[in-house]
Amino acid sequence: MRVDDILKKGTLKGASDIHIKVGSKPFFRINGEMIRDDEDEPLSEADFNEFLSNEKVDDFLVEKFKKERQVDIGYGLSGVGRFRVNMLYQRGTPAAIFRFIPFDIPDLDSLNLPKVIETIALKPRGLVLVTGVTGSGKSTTLASMVDIINKKRKKNIITIEDPIEYLHKDINSSIIQRQVGYDVLTFADGLRGALREDPDVILVGEMRDRETISTALEAVETGHLVMSTLHTKDATETINRIIAAFPLNEQRQVRLQLSATIEAVISQRLLKRKDGNGMVPAVEIMIASELVRDAILDAEKIHNIKRSIEINREIYGTQSFDQSLMELYKNGLVSFEEAKEYSSNPNDFALKVRGIG
Known part of the structure; x- marks a missing residue:
């Protein structure tokens, strides 16, 4: 054909x-x-x-x-x-x-993703979000995380996708994969149904609307691990986008829910490899420290999310985009021009490369 x-x-x-x-x-x-x-x-x-x-x-x-x-x-x-x-x-x-x-689900090493993502995948409960623009590798990262759980835990994993991408086989976990528009009408319907299907882990392909976000937060509050994606550039924008999806009179409650349930935000950008052999991800990783949870509760403190990411690298394994880009550059995986273009502040990044902090 x-x-x-x-x-x-x-x-x-x-x-x-x-x-x-x-x-x-x-x-x-x-x-x-x-x-x-x-x-x-x-x-x-x-x-x-x-x-x-x-x-x-x-x-x-x-x-x-x-x-x-x-x-x-x-x-x-x-x-x-x-x-x-x-x-x-x-x-x-x-x-x-x-x-x-590909038929085979790639592991973290082959994707050049930080090891701390395995720790995030194995959390017993909470909300984990993978974010980035279309084509940044969000679905592949989530598939790799599901595969980690499948191999290392005995869980019931339910995915709601549009469409189903990677096919998972039962290893140590049972995996049910449902396609929106075919097995279930909407993401929100699939989420509500999943809560009656004895889940341990729920993967929602995308949190597209307020109804899906609200249902996901309820699922996390009942003690499940919920993983999903958003089309946002970094952790701070992700938090703001979720809160902004709700009317003003509901935002305080959403801040309380999100602060109590968020576990991690993984944000990705794909860069051209210096050797011309494909692409490599720059990855920002936010893990919910007390500083992060406090910043979610208070809009005036939202800038502390970035600060927590930068200062907790040794303790939690977090990293900002610029820290990730610097590592890719120093390891010869991307050119200086490519790293600078994707950095949060190109002038600051150039100074750091020259050793001026």
Whole structure:
């Protein structure tokens, strides 16, 4: 099948994302850049329809796509891997973006992620958030954390995803994976249902709205470990975004809930490796110290979150983006220009590199 051939070709070239649209040649995102495959021919509507009629694409989701004009699905390709697929219409013709997901769940070392994330994953209860822009590796980090729990704990893990990305097999834990729009109507519905399904750990693919956030906080308060994602740049913005999702008369209560339940915020940004061989994450890690919990309670003290992250590196294993970037630069993984561009304060970062604190 033509689309499968494009997917195989893209993954062999190391593409993280593969873009197809009727009437155009495929594009591959390689090392963060969009590269057109000029060796290939434009995709025809017959090629796309052949993909839709594939037995691996559920008829229910095809009908939803034609009715709603866009849909997220999971798609597996034997010998290659899985793909998270967003199908859409543009200029009246179909298109799709395929995000590559390997069959094997990568571990923290292969992802170049700090070891403290394993400690966070094994917490018995609390709220753990992984944040960053689209394509920053949030889903992969969460999958790695679920895999750690699966291998080291005997738990009941329930995931609510849109769509299901990594496929988990039961090892020491039981894992139930539910897809929004297929196994359950919404994230909030899935969360409410999970509370009646004897959970120890609940993974919510994304906290998209106030209802989902509120239900997640309630789930944490009843003694569960809840992990989820937000499209925020760092820990401080994450806290502010959650609180701002609620009306003013409810924000005090949300601050109390969040202060009592938050355990960690992991924020990621992907940078180009200096050797040109793929991408590497810069990672900010916030762990809920007393200083952090106090800062959540009082809006005037919110700046203390960043301070807690920077000063508690030796005690808790926390790190700011600039501390992470400095380590990547010193280890030769990223160039000075790349690290400076992604730093919180480029001028301060340049001074620190020169040894001026």
